Amino acid sequence: MEKSELKMELFRERELRETLERQLAVEQKNRAIIQKRLKKEKKAKRKLQEALEYETKRLNQAEQTLKQSSPTDTHRPLNDSLTQEIEADHNSGRTDAERTIQDGRLFLKTTVMY
Numbered sequence: 001m002e003k004s005e006l007k008m009e010l011f012r013e014r015e016l017r018e019t020l021e022r023q024l025a026v027e028q029k030n031r032a033i034i035q036k037r038l039k040k041e042k043k044a045k046r047k048l049q050e051a052l053e054y055e056t057k058r059l060n061q062a063e064q065t066l067k068q069s070s071p072t073d074t075h076r077p078l079n080d081s082l083t084q085e086i087e088a089d090h091n092s093g094r095t096d097a098e099r100t101i102q103d104g105r106l107f108l109k110t111t112v113m114y
Contacts, residue, residue, distance in 0.1 A: 062083070
């Protein structure tokens with residue numbers, strides 16, 4: 001009788017251990033997934049910050065150039081080329097920022113699912 005009770009106790013403890021091991025494995029997997037998402041989010045944030053800094057710098061340069069130069073015909077070609085360059089940089093930078101924002105939205109949507 002005592003032997004069978006000990007066997008049952010051993011069986012219960014074994015099942016409990018296996019259940020806890022499975023739960024631990026699931027939690028470790030979830031943690032790895034969350035860490036990957038966090039890394040992606042940090043990268044997206046860094047890209048957005050860099051794009052913002054770049055655009056701010058270009059805007060400040062353009063403003064300073066416009067303040068320094070007088071609106072005469074001799075400076076007009078320089079201003080036009082600078083404006084075109086800034087617009088081209090802005091459009092390409094905006095595209096990267098939009099992609100980054102889109103990645104962030106996808107991240108948030110998948111996070112909500114869990």
